[in-house]
Amino acid sequence: MITTTVVPVRYAETDQMGVVYHANYLVWCEIGRTALIEELGFRYADMEKRGVMSPVTSLQMNYKYPAKYGESVTIHTWIESYNGFRIKYGYEILNSEEKPCLNGTSEHVLVNAETFKPIKIKKNFPEWHEAYEKHKKSTDEPHTK
Template identity: 55%
Template sequence: MHVVKTPIEVRYQETDQMGVVYHANYLVWFEIARTKFIESLGFSYADMEKEGIVSPVTDIQVSYLKPVKYGDIATVETWLASYDGIRSVYAYNVKVNDEKFVTGSSEHVIVKKDGFRPVSLRKKFPDWHEAYQANVME
């Protein structure tokens, strides 16, 4: 299984008055980590967007097990949990000192930027499709 680990230094502005990371910031961390995962396979969202294609979120799940706090160094582990040629599901673990604090997943499709019509990754980006098939956890 291809897992990418992305370090995140918790910044003060990401926390609430209790010094706990505000819940929505994990979604930003997921995006940072997902981008690093894609880059680790040799691809980029920027190249996709140059082709008039975007990858919106169609579903997101987050489970908060423990609070990550200001001053912590978190690591977001990311992998491809499932892929069917149209939909990609990325999974995430947010860890502090190798202990799991948050888990989650996000589902994405690729669509034409103008009109949001779904596009097959296999047809539009065959190299990307092959890399996903080779690295999906299923």
């Protein structure tokens, strides 16, 4: 399952040359990740109401081609891997000409919001566990769309 989200490049996201500042790609990845989770039928906000957060534990971003002001970017997001504890999301961001601007991954775990101790997804969110198991990328799928 790959979720597709289109976002306009806003002027505030660019430098004086009209090129998107690199940190904004992380925001777009978050937009894609949230859209994927919602497409699966869940919401981060509901998880947080139960006292659970999902911090980033690792990022790998490869910048390929600049996105520019005045165009839109397309964010493709998928579950790269999942082992019942860690979730790795995959991303590909394309510009309006479908040139790849970025590909990468972010890894997350669930933690208790008060103690920051990791918790098991399967035990605490069995419906998320089932959805992630069903939709994670199989080993024979390509890494991008």
